[in-house]
Amino acid sequence: MLPRLYLFSLRSFIGPFILTLVVSIFILILQFFWVYIDDLMGKGIEIIIILELLFYVSASLIPLALPLSILISSLMTFGNFSENNELTALKSSGLSLYKIMKPLTIFVIGLAIFTFYFSNYVIPIANLKWHSLIYDIQNTKISSLIKPGAYTKEIDGYAIKVGSGSNGRYKDVIIHDHTTPTEIKTIKAEEIRIYKSTNSLYLFLELINGNVFEELDIQNPIFLPDGKVQNRTHLNRPSRLSTFKKATYKINVSGFSLQRTDSDIFKDKYEMLNVFQISNAMDSLKVKEENMQNAYEQANKRAGTIFNLKNIEDDEDDTLQYSKDIRVIQSTEIGDLQLTSIHTKLVDQLRRKNTNLKNQIDYLTTIMKEETNYWIEFHRKFALSFTLIVLFFIGAPLGSIIRKGGFGAPVVVAAIIFMIYFSIITTGENLVQSYVISPFTGMWMACIIFTPIAIILSRSAAKDSILFSKENWIKIFKIKPKNNESADS
Numbered sequence: 454m455l456p457r458l459y460l461f462s463l464r465s466f467i468g469p470f471i472l473t474l475v476v477s478i479f480i481l482i483l484q485f486f487w488v489y490i491d492d493l494m495g496k497g498i499e500i501i502i503i504l505e506l507l508f509y510v511s512a513s514l515i516p517l518a519l520p521l522s523i524l525i526s527s528l529m530t531f532g533n534f535s536e537n538n539e540l541t542a543l544k545s546s547g548l549s550l551y552k553i554m555k556p557l558t559i560f561v562i563g564l565a566i567f568t569f570y571f572s573n574y575v576i577p578i579a580n581l582k583w584h585s586l587i588y589d590i591q592n593t594k595i596s597s598l599i600k601p602g603a604y605t606k607e608i609d610g611y612a613i614k615v616g617s618g619s620n621g622r623y624k625d626v627i628i629h630d631h632t633t634p635t636e637i638k639t640i641k642a643e644e645i646r647i648y649k650s651t652n653s654l655y656l657f658l659e660l661i662n663g664n665v666f667e668e669l670d671i672q673n674p675i676f677l678p679d680g681k682v683q684n685r686t687h688l689n690r691p692s693r694l695s696t697f698k699k700a701t702y703k704i705n706v707s708g709f710s711l712q713r714t715d716s717d718i719f720k721d722k723y724e725m726l727n728v729f730q731i732s733n734a735m736d737s738l739k740v741k742e743e744n745m746q747n748a749y750e751q752a753n754k755r756a757g758t759i760f761n762l763k764n765i766e767d768d769e770d771d772t773l774q775y776s777k778d779i780r781v782i783q784s785t786e787i788g789d790l791q792l793t794s795i796h797t798k799l800v801d802q803l804r805r806k807n808t809n810l811k812n813q814i815d816y817l818t819t820i821m822k823e824e825t826n827y828w829i830e831f832h833r834k835f836a837l838s839f840t841l842i843v844l845f846f847i848g849a850p851l852g853s854i855i856r857k858g859g860f861g862a863p864v865v866v867a868a869i870i871f872m873i874y875f876s877i878i879t880t881g882e883n884l885v886q887s888y889v890i891s892p893f894t895g896m897w898m899a900c901i902i903f904t905p906i907a908i909i910l911s912r913s914a915a916k917d918s919i920l921f922s923k924e925n926w927i928k929i930f931k932i933k934p935k936n937n938e939s940a941d942s
Contacts, residue, residue, distance in 0.1 A: 458553070462553065463560060473522040477518035481514040481517060485510055505586065513580050515568075515571065515572075516572055516837050520841060520874065521867065523564075523848065525848070525867040527847075527852060528852040528863035528867050529860070529864075532856065532857045534852075535852065535856040544917075557849065565841045568837060572838075573727045577724065577726055580724045599623065601615050602617075613629075614628075622644070622645070623644070623647075624644050624645075626643075626645040626660065627641055636667060643661055643662040644662065645659065645661070646658075646661075647659075655705055656704040658704065659699070660697070662697075662698055667693045667694075735827055745820075752809070825886060828892035828893075829882060832893055840899060843900055847870065848867065850907075850910040850914035851910055877898055881896060
């Protein structure tokens with residue numbers, strides 16, 4: 454009987470689990486498209502590239518979709534068992550709720566272990582792949598702006614027209630520069646070569662054999678109190694014509710490259726490491742921090758004094774000599790000019806020390822941020838696996854208590870619980886990055902809060918207690934019945 458029961462439980466659970474997992478990933482992919490729609494549409498990108506991007510993105514979204522899938526599928530499975538009286542029949546045959554949940558518990562624990570290995574080895578590679586791919590797609594946006602025979606006005610402040618060419622090399626170029634409101638600038642060249650900076654913030658236009666025509670724009674005249682005109686540029690506009698054989702023009706195109714994605718490639722490198730690589734990175738940061746601290750301390754020890762005294766060692770002779778130097782200074786009269794010089798040197802020295810101290814604090818703050826991000830990702834991998842088990846022990850007992858199956862009530866209840874869970878992990882991560890709580894507390898906060906709830910729900914469902922009944926809430930809060938109710942009784 455038990456093998457058939459276990460097979461029946463697994464079959465009832467795996468179907469909704471796979472369905473909800475696919476739907477969750479699909480919804481998250483739609484959200485991804487909403488964020489990057491401008492970079493993906495109208496670029497002439499091949500379908501195979503889009504599919505490759507979706508494959509890597511879907512792999513990186515699994516940690517967010519798995520908890521919701523576990524919660525919904527467990528609620529649906531045990532809600533159907535209770536609604537169809539199958540759970541009551543199994544309990545009447547002598548099986549406890551924990552015995553009924555045993556095969557699914559083993560399955561979820563195995564899934565949690567698989568999830569840890571997946572998030573530790575597969576997801577870092579997927580994050581690296583899709584970040585690199587979306588970065589390459591964004592870089593192609595600039596080259597797709599230039600179309601021969603038509604003006605390109607997508608770059609703010611510029612209108613660019615080329616006659617012919619492709620792949621960053623064009624001929625017969627006209628550039629209208631409107632970045633200076635009071636000036637009209639037109640550049641013509643026989644040939645242009647377009648390059649992009651390594652940080653994707655600038656375009657470098659290498660122009661060959663051309664000229665630049667500059668002219669002040671028409672300005673309204675300014676009338677003085679006596680009726681005279683102060684500026685006459687509306688009558689006579691100065692202009693200048695210059696020629697060149699080779700010139701380089703720099704254009705800011707930061708608006709065409711998402712700063713968040715570009716920085717994520719370098720800044721969010723902790724998302725592309727497994728726990729062992731994170732541990733090695735943490736050791737490297739510790740060594741770097743210690744070396745910087747030692748170098749700063751040594752630099753302070755080597756700092757010179759205002760009175761140019763000799764360096765003092767720890768032996769007695771030097772201590773006596775230092776005392777003699779002090780007495781000499783005290784017995785020597787110091788003039789106003791010397792005091793001014795000493796004061797100036799002292800102020801300069803203090804400013805340098807403050808600057809060095811500020812740089813040291815900024816450096817240590819950067820190291821601390823990196824350490825925090827590494828610790829967040831380190832604990833996230835472990836907390837995710839444990840979260841799956843906790844949410845299963847919330848969904849399964851809750852489904853047997855509410856006695857509703859299908860996609861109605863279970864989905865609503867699961868959505869509410871998942872929103873609370875997501876809010877907790879988001880709040881915990883924000884608190885960690887604000888240095889309010891430790892990375893361990895922040896990333897395990899959802900597990901710490903939901904574990905007692907899972908235990909209470911499991912015990913209540915195993916004892917068939919009517920958790921949400923009116924009588925139970927009256928008993929919990931010790932609400933006294935009204936006088937007429939007590940008289941009737």
